[in-house]
Amino acid sequence: MTIPSAYIHIPFCQQICHYCDFTKFFYNEKLADEYLLALEKEIHTYFPDEKAKVKTIFVGGGTPTAVNHSQLNQLLQMIAEHFDISACDEYTFEANPGDLDVTKVKMLKEAGVNRISLGVQVFDDQMLEKIGRVHKVEDVYTNIDRLLTAGLSNVSIDLMYGLPGQSVADFEKTIDEALQFGLPHYSSYSLQIEPKTIFYQRYKKGKLIKPPEEEEAEMYGLLQSKLSEQGILQYEISNFSVPGYESKHNLTYWNNEFYFGIGAGAHGYLPGKRTINIRPLPAYVKQAITDGKPVLHEEPITLKEQMEEEMFLGLRKTEGVSLQRFADKYNREVAEVFGRAVPHLTERSLLEVEEGRIKLTEHGRLLGNEVFQEFLIDE
Template sequence: MKAQSVYIHIPFCQQICHYCDFTKFFYNEKLATEYIEALANEINTQIGGTKNQVHTIFIGGGTPTALNLVQLRSLMQLIDTKFDIAAASEFSIEANPGDFDEEKAKLLKGFGVNRVSLGVQVFDDAMLEELGRLHKIKDVYRTVDLLKQHGFDNISLDLIYALPNQTVEHFRRTLDEALSFNLPHYSAYALQIEPKTVFYQRYNKGKLHRPPQEDEVRMYNILKESMKNNGLKHYEISNFAKPGYESRHNLVYWKNEHYYGFGAGAHGYLPGMRTGNIRPLPAYVKQAMEDGYPVLNTEEIRMKEMIEEEMFLGLRKMDGISNQHFIKKFGFSYELLYKDTLSYLRDKGWIMTDGDNLRLTDQGILFGNDVFAQFLLEEKDLSVVR
């Protein structure tokens, strides 16, 4: 089975952030070395011995740059052996400010990494500490300078807003400082209180206070306006880029296209099925070393699920969903299947048709989850197209 992109998960962090629910573990040198070996066995087992051609490669976490130089080189050599890096248009890695040194920057550049996504989150040292982050504002400046010195021009900066006790003006100041770097890509996400996190425990005890919802909406509107004023296109609900710098790997997800997922807790989407790997690190390593197949579950993707995902993933893009593309993929118009749903959402002012494309309105973006829920189907709903 082939996919056009690959995601590789590195679950190690020097410190666990208080809001994060991704698969992650405190960095341990011995365990990290074992993990790279297990990862190699998983990839070797599942995609064979020849170099695979993919359009995008993404190393995420956790914090991939938490690996030491030897481990990072082993990871890069593994990827270079199994994938044709030269044929990939985008090779991304996630990183924390402060994790980079000159040797790591040289190593990544030498192996063809051409995009770095920095988890900055907020420009406030006290708030960074409250989030459980290790870096300081000065580390952001040092890391961006270091990356530019080594030829990285495709740098993305990630922010979180609607943080505990954050005001609208505080977010505006963070945004202004972020934009002063004049980078080609920015991501900004509203804080989500996820189960099994420190913030979730504090929230349940009444010890964590989020800004009121109207302030969160104001922050989002300021975000959109500021990005536009700085020449960045709003191309996905939470993502902004200068022309040509859109995240090609993330667009694979939003276009509902296929990708490999390797590593602890990683998810893949292959023709006809989704896979989810074992999350606990010792269990992942054990299974990957035994048979190279550390998959916890597989889910068959039927026509019903493919259509649902096409709609609510596609509507995350500001360009929306092309009806002609939908017809080419499924053999019929989404108008035929969702006639009543589309009429309801248009009446609410949450969606609009722009030429061939169906997309969210500004109001619809604010109620995105409510919109997406409208596209869930019953099996009997498909009778109109069979």
């Protein structure tokens, strides 16, 4: 069985954002050195003899570019030693504006990285400070200029809406400024208040108030219309691109395909099982150095769960779920497995069926979680 993708987690950040619940730690040079040794041991356990051929590699975090030059070089060499970069269609690094000096950009380009995902969030210095970001708007301009000058033109930027104190007009300004760059890909997410974050603690104390739901919906509508006007088309609930520049790695997730998950707290999806790595950094390092297998636990994935996830994930895409692909993959018809859900949701104008595909309607996109719950199969 071919595994099409690999996710590699680098958990270090120069600053912990107030909303982030990913596995992350303040950057420390000694800890990062130890982590890279452990990471290499884990990768070698997966691929001891020959380079892995995968279609996509995504190096995320944390902030992979938070490490120093020597460590970034070590990481890039480690990946090149264990993966066939020449066979990789898409090789993405996440980065924060301000992290990418000229040397780091050159290193990424020379190592074969061909896509950058830049965590911009908003074009407003005061709002950036409020959400715990350390970069400034001018850093975005500087870093994008460096990337384009180096020939790294496949750049995606992340934007956030529904932030405390953010108005519809504020987000419209962010959209307009983001579009000035003429980039091929944009991702945008509403603020989710997750446990164990600074924002969660403030929310519990009544000190954090999000914009009303109707304003969030208006922000989302503005995002859709303004990007569409520029030929940047929505292909997933939160993702937009010029045709041909969709994120191939993220489509691995939404197509419910297999991927390696490598690094502290990383999740992998392999035939018949889901893997979850140890999250605390010292424990991850110790176990990875010991035997190269820092897995916290493995969960078997039943046929029922695979079919549920096929719908949850596939319906996030604008093109929806192919009825034929589902039947070929599971030897079952969608109507046979989810007979009640489809007509019920279609009657409520949350789903539509056309040209052999089931898709969310515009209204359905706003109520995605409600739709997805309908595809839980009774035992």
